[in-house]
Amino acid sequence: MFNLNFSAKIKEAEEHIRQGEKYMKTSFLKRKPDLDSAIDEFDKACTCYRVAEKYDQCRDLSLRLAELQIQKGTPFFAGKSYEQAAQMTLQLQDLPTAAKYYDRAGQLYAEGGYRDSGAILYERCAPQFQQIDRSISIDFYLKAARLAEQEEKSYQAADLYEKAAMQAIRMGNFPQTTELLETTTNILTKLERYDRINRVILYRILLKLFNEDSVAGRNIFDQACQNYPSFDQWEERNHIELLLDAFDQDDKDLISQRCQSPYFMAIEPEFVRLIKRWIRPTTNNVNQQQTTKSTTSSTSGTKPIQLDDDEDDLR
Template sequence: MANLPADAKVLEALPLYEKLKNEWNRKPPNIEKCDELLRSLKNLFAEGGFYPSDISKDTRGLLIARDTLEIGAQCAVTMGDIPAFERSLAQLKPFYFDLGFCLFLLEELELLPPKDIQNNLYLKHPVSLEQYLMEGSYNKVFLAKGYVPSPSSNFFMEILLNTIRDEIAYCMEKSYRRIPFNEAGKILSLSNTDELNRIAQKIMDFNFSHKVTEAEEHVRQADKYLKTSLTNWKPDLDSAINELEKAMSCYRIANSYDKCLEISLRNAELQLKKESKFFAAKSYEQAATCAQQMNDLPQSAKYFDKAAQLLIEGGQRDSAVILYERIGPVFQNFDRLLAIDFYVKGARIAEVDDKTHQASELYEKAALQSIRQSQNFTQTSELLEKCSHILVKMERYDRLNRILLYRILIKLFMDDFVAANNLFERFCQEYPTFAEWEEAQNIQMLIEAFEQDDPDLISQNCQRPFFLAIDNEFVRLLKRWIRPTATKRPQNGAAVESSSSGGNHSGISQTTTISTVKPLQLDEDDLR
């Protein structure tokens, strides 16, 4: 385009300026059309004659340029285009110093007279915000959102409030271990659940990435300590271990369990080089926990067992027993054989070390898992026998009676009522407390019901409150013998139960008696 005189350029720009002003004053304006007109006008301004530095006596060009750039700044705010807004501000500075928008950037305060700051609403608002921020009065900043001087200011207020919320959220993450969702919303002045979730996720992502970076730096430092040279011919194991432990902690916090597992195994190897079996065991335990978090339970079991073996080798036998007892429940629903193995290993160590209380409890736990595992009655019987021998040494007859009952029931579950009766008679002879036990009669009556091969009588005895109060694993098996009873109504309307038993064992009447026991409802698991 040929260079035109200043007056001609103004005349060319005037129709575009009028269109822009009319479009911008519409409610709402067409932002795309305004942006297109702004581009055309700025192209004209670039040719000269529209800025204070240009030599021209026509002030119309200056007014057109100023108004156009002001609209451009507000249009950029509406579009959320901060770089375009900043460019418009930079182009407006030569025209005047009264820049309310720019004060949101807190850069131009020193350029303005104090009197103007106090009296001009558009200047006073951002100045007050700066004061609130300096004081740390964030609640006043949140309240200030309700009286912004211009709708265009809302864009910058949202940026400011989001920044403040992020800062508060970072502080909350350090100050609280836990905080209710609604309380967090009050502190952040937020009721929007999605926005709260966004902030929480942002904090987590920041912390996780930061922790991973921190862990990687610790690993690099550990590698440096392990390097040897002509002047440093021996690796610094202590410093390397210290750095790896810090890396493990960072990876764990960042939920990077695969990396944490890898570093834990490296750390265990270094501990073994130092012949520190206790700390090597702790590293293997950490690796097992990471594998557990990754749902790799076979690998987890392997590392837990390795940790326990190292504790035993290092003379920390009590710690090994505690570890076996602690990890047993972890594997009960995954692999009961593993759980049984861990309980038995712990029990054997405790038994050798004369920790009778721990040993008896672990043998009992192993037995209860064994009876659940494909009804392995032989193994269960052996484990209960070990438990009873220990309880006799401890003279814990209150627990012994219950274990002896379980041993008798196991024989009944194996369809060997003769062996069950022999055990009952033997226990009565060997253990006076068992013979004097008030529940011994209930046990004898159940055995006699089996001798008579009477399903109804067996069912009736199994439903006695005493049997229904024992361990759930045994109750589950007892319930399989419970059957619905046939009832008939005499003329007086009372419900009676028909008994088909032929003898008069255990004091139960052979004649028709009133039913006092309600049959249990069997579930699918009991019927399998």
């Protein structure tokens, strides 16, 4: 019964397409195609193909439908058709092409004056491409952020810039991460959303330390204490200052000790992975004593910290 229903839907789709093609024809008395009627028929055919799980036919017809809607001057509905084409392409496991269709849909929403819809689409779709190409996710978050800024939704834009930064750090792109976090800081400062700034300041300081530039990290810390009372009074501020002090002293053992604070181990996972590289092996005194008793030679009881298996994979 299930397959019979699919067969019926496919036949229904084909009939809608035939009707649509008739509306597209011109003649001596009919100089222009009837776009409205053709679009309606093709749209119904797309629905039938989607229900029948004929994803390739639905995709192809959605793309044709989008072009007709552009020709008609309705970019919003053309965006809807491109979004449907992207969804069908995802079903066909062609993620790079799906990303292109989603991008085109977002552009059409913006062109039609529906920037909110474009921003929502980009933000919703960005996570889908993290595993195949994080640069696509970053691009989508940035486009969503810019559309949000155009709509004067600065707080939403700040959140999107930060999400893009978290993808950039996973790619190991420190310069882009730094730039995006600085943009986030500037927006939050203008909004006086100091409750959100503390975490962003921490990430900016850590990025400088990852780049072995503790002087720049200290400068960010000092400026934050001066410019943001919320940061200066933040209870976690001392953990950051103590870590900076350890870097100023170039004391690797002290750095290792202080970066293992529960606070640092509870932040954004990608930053934690990078922080763990500062952790030095610890000496197991009990094992060392037992080894000394059983052998005449002195051996080290050093046991390395067990890090995540995928620590080096910043993706």
